[in-house]
Amino acid sequence: MKIDIVTIFPEMFTGVFSSSMIKRAQDTGAVTIDITDFRKYSPNKHHTVDDTPYGGGGGMVLKPEPIFFAVESLLEKCNSKRPARVILTSPQGEVFSQEKAIELAREEHLVLICGHYEGYDERIRQHLVTDEISIGDYVLTGGELPAMVIVDSIVRLLPGVLGNEQSAENDSFRNGLLEYPQYTRPAEFRGWKVPDVLLSGNHAKIEEWRRKESLRRTLLRRPDLLQKAELNERDQRLLQKVKEEMGNA
Template structure:
């Protein structure tokens, strides 16, 4: 079993996600265990406030260090667990980073995702406790919950048993630096558009050749940056 901890101000966002679809089945099958840790539970005031004005002035509020640190320390084996902070200044998350983290997960058996809010968190938390900083794109969101879910979903797919068919991973987009080939299903004709004949032929060698060709074509058109220059 793999444990995923989410330090957050909004546990419902995380819990709702894992109450549906593939991830729900993985939780029910004891492949994944999801833990939400509400940072507000570790505040030291009656209003459960966990933010304050930034030193030096500036717009917005900053999440305070003490509640976050207490939340981290409440997790068993936090000292040897990767703590991932979601931030626009982090390493861009991509398929290579996903695979690196999946390997790290197999060793540690658990991850901690720290979901920030407001204008950020006290830097001392990052300096002392955070092991990895990641960004899912060059834009800003209102909180770290969505990036944490994006990252963890991608990583969880690498865990054996999460996907019903493990072969799905081998043919996904970005494998071998290519986008995935076009997919079709019944009916054969939709608004006078037919399924390519080769997919109906039963000739698996031809189908494999067609799919590879289409994957290359799509990648050249939509993501030419993924095409490796071979010397």
């Protein structure tokens, strides 16, 4: 996968993209990430990238020329077989989800545009981008942090990045539910014991326990997810048991 980040603050990405999993993914060739300063594409001799909005109002608006020129240059250089997805980080966009991360992880080339100031010239939205993504219903200073979040969630899904493919398969939200509780050694700590079933070696029982606890945690913390989750007959039976146990608690 090829990921291009278009920003006026390229230095913000140095620490995040040069450590941990994202660095490892780049070292192994699973992904190539390049940062482009779109200020360099400004046709103005002062490299201006923003201006006051037509019609008046507070704040500054990003001009179309630098962003169009930067993105178009990147698209011309890339030789991916499929058209790139050009993503605008914006509080007005589709709220990012694990489902969206999985969708984008199947692409060959992503371009993320990081905004700043009051907003973007509307022509960028209308004629350049393919997706607008928000990471939540709040406003940040710029689009750099959302871009980091989006890239991190996508890169970890690429083949071979995590090392253990089951790690991504069992993630919260991957199957519409929250992940089940996890335990490791020691089997007892300060009197708190690991559930006996996890020490039993009975894989069928363990799998059933995990599914049941996943349903329990989702019911307790995010009941809204259960309304959209695809539950089979066994899930329905386990969920009913969870409700009965909670009713008797």
